[in-house]
Amino acid sequence: MNPDVAADLKDLAGTLDGIETVTDLPALRAEIADLSEQAGQPDLWNDTEAAQKVTSRLAHAQGELRRIEELHRRLEDLPVLYELAEEEGDESSLADADAERRKLREEIQSLEIRTLLSGEYDPREALMTIRAEAGGVDAADFAEMLMRMYLRWAERHGYPVDVYDTSYAEEAGIKSATFQVRAPFAYGTLSVEQGTHRLVRISPFDNQGRRQTSFAGVEVAPVVESSDHVDIDEKDLRVDVYRSSGPGGQGVNTTDSAVRLTHIPTGIVVSCQNERSQLQNKATAMAVLQAKLLERRRQEEQAKMDALKDTGSSWGNQMRSYVLHPYQMVKDLRTEHEVGNPGAVLDGEIDGFIEAAIRWRRTQTTGA
Known part of the structure; x- marks a missing residue:
């Protein structure tokens, strides 16, 4: 041989x-x-x-x-x-x-x-929230493109997904969406996707055909388990009920069953409208809120550790660019990993980016 x-x-x-x-x-x-x-x-x-x-x-x-x-x-x-x-x-x-x-x-x-996924919460399922940021209707459209990208990625791997809330934008796309990826290690795997994603393209919503830059934010939180002790005082909550909006099955839009929870001390707002009853929506929204509070606690603990180590590392902020014009490329700004086929990436082929980011994160935390 x-x-x-x-x-x-x-x-x-x-x-x-x-x-x-x-x-x-x-x-x-x-x-x-x-x-x-x-x-x-x-x-x-x-x-x-x-x-x-x-x-x-x-x-x-x-x-x-x-x-x-x-x-x-x-x-x-x-x-x-x-x-x-x-x-x-x-x-x-x-x-x-x-x-x-x-x-x-x-x-x-x-x-x-x-x-390499050895963090305390890495084995958990993942709760993802995608929000349109700067860029108007293009940002809302981009947020929907990112949501589809993650849903297609989950589908490719055979991971079930539950969509809890989708807030549709007026002209096109979404203002925000929250969904859970039900697979072991989904949090550890997808947590490297957290941050601001940037899209550059000729806007399909600009009648003069100008190039537009838009942004969407991705949040990833570990799903809460009973051992986490994330207690929420009812006095710290504002509960609003409203009628579900946007595309939905029969019975979705006929009652004020959607629930929005505002956690007053932190300002975190979560919504759920996919369940049939107000009670079910509130229970699901509480689970989402607990996951976000757990992730907030994890980030605060990480920030203290980073301050002690003086690594200066930050995984938030702008982390990936999707360029459709004047050339075609998707590039991760942390790892330098890039692909010349944005269509495939936006169709869920993101394993290369995820794996490169997990390896990069390991070097940031170990100094290796």
């Missing part, structure tokens, strides 16, 4: 061994056995929410184990593919082996990213 190929395979094996060590496969198998036993209990679905957590975690754990075992099997098969190709002098088979090696490297590196 070519020495360079042998060295590359050895390097891939070392990376995969490291992933298996961090993942702790014996513990993962034990967790699967325990969850499988829970899932088999006849009274499991007496508590729907708890049952969904068990079945969701079981499916994720089984998928994670299968993925690692499959990568291991393919990596063990590769030397055999190379040996057969070289014995037969078959250039086509050699090209197939090289293609499989490249694909394996991409998949192993992608899996390695998960091992």
Whole structure:
């Protein structure tokens, strides 16, 4: 076998061994056995929410184990593919082996990213809010483009999404939207998307066809769990009810069921209008508010740590530019990662940006 190929395979094996060590496969198998036993209990679905957590975690754990075992099997098969190709002098088979090696490297590196998500809240599901910022109708349109980008990304990965609230702009696009990505490690993965996104293009809303720069903000918060102790005093809340607006199914717009909560001490405002009843909307809005307060607490703790370390790092502010005119490019301003196909990025192909940002964040926090 070519020495360079042998060295590359050895390097891939070392990376995969490291992933298996961090993942702790014996513990993962034990967790699967325990969850499988829970899932088999006849009274499991007496508590729907708890049952969904068990079945969701079981499916994720089984998928994670299968993925690692499959990568291991393919990596063990590769030397055999190379040996057969070289014995037969078959250039086509050699090209197939090289293609499989490249694909394996991409998949192993992608899996390695998960091992970098070691923050306290990283394993949580994610609550995302997108807001139109400066730029008028173009900003509202851009906010809707970003929402679609994240929904398509979640769809590509098979992650369920619950949209809690969408505030539509008058002419086009959205003023804001809040949705939950239901997947383990969604918060750790998507938290690097937080900040201001910038779009440069010929405005479709300008009858003179001028170039327009617009901005949209992305917030990401970890979903609250009972152990977080995020208590909210009812006296600190202003509750407003109103009629749901915008596109919706039958019954959505007929009653004052939408709920807006204002947390007076912090000024945080959340809304929910996707549920049928006012009570359900208030409960969901409270969960969203708790998640935002938890993220605020996490940011304050991070700011104190950053001040102690004097890193001066900030993941907020402007972090990515999407340029559609006069050239085509999407560029992350933190990592320098760039892609010359904005259409694909806006259709949900953002894994390259996310992985580069997670690696960059690790260097910021460790100084490595």
